[in-house]
Amino acid sequence: MAPFRIRSARPEDCPDLLRLIKELAKYEDMEDQVVLTEKDLLEDGFGEHPFYHCLVAEVPEEQWTAEEHLIVGFAMYYFTYDPWIGKLLYLEDFFVMSEFRGLGIGSEILKNLSQVALKCRCSSMHFVVAEGNEPSIRFYKRRGASDLSTEEGWRLFKIDKEHLLKMAMEE
Amino acid sequence: LDPDSHPHPHVTSWLGGHGGGGVGWGPGGGVDGCKSLHFIDPRRQAASSTVARAAMECVVRPAQSADCDRVMAMIHEIAEYHNLQDEVKINSQVLRADGFGGDPFYQCLVAEVAPEQEDKQGHLIGYALFFFGYSVNTGRIVYLENVYVVSEFRGRGIGKKLLIEVAKVAMARGCAEMKLAVVAWNGRALAWYRRLGAQDMTEAGGWHCLELGADALCRLAGEGR
16 A cells, blocks of 8 residues: 555645644744634635645555644645746645655655646746755755746745735725 | 846836836826826827826726737737747737636736727737735735836836736735735836835745746656656
């Protein structure tokens, strides 16, 4: 029996998704920034026009975690668009529980994502990594990723809700 | 960084001009106040009075399927400006299918000036291309891919008007934030977005944009285990 399998997330996975999102946030020391709820994940991921898609990694019962968790990893992604080349896949988040690393789950998830990208005719996959996150940067560079910030000077900007509201209310 | 290096369209950098501080929308203001639309010939623009400028109205509205040819033409303008026409791989049919098929992959707002005569069509002079995404921290977001205004119409606040309308869409859909990318050498765009309250997360948080291109994806997809 395979040690794990990757599949698309289902609505009933939302509690596990939130658990893993929070675990990742904790790992990045950003736990208090997660304001998402299970209800948000359900509405936003499994409605008519989903805001995101998710792959999950599950392990068979005999390997369940101490707390009896079946789902031990996830990848959240959505489709983006480049006016010159069309569809792209954006990888928002990607996490495997520490106890389950080193088994090839991450590589398998990435393989699945690549297949999704190609099937949907996406020209490339984009994602964001913090420059201090050496393990992740090495993981992606080993697989052929280029750093557009370093190489082409891309700077990512964020406009928060307060400023969006200010703009939206302008005459 | 060399400003003539590959600019890549996946950044919202095509504002040219001043973008933010243009004149208002004439009497009534805003998109809905355009009761009387006057078309100003851009060739006379430089010599025209402030009154004539203020009278020029521009409407920002959602793009329609029929706009794809013109939007594609504007996308080509950007590529041509940078002598990168070969980098454009899609055409207006693809744009139409991807934006107006059953499952849209992007959203588009266009800026339109009224025709000289009533029976003629309006002319598109700018667009904003964006899409919805997700943040694991805060949920729904809007990603602003591209804002463009044709050169003759810059400096009149049309870029800002487009951005304002995207912000309204974002708020209406319950989005908690907007994300966008700008290349480091585009000082004007950097300043423009900063003035609107955008924070540089690459500078502040060390965020780097990584890309796995087509070749890397093929290798990853085909890997055996």
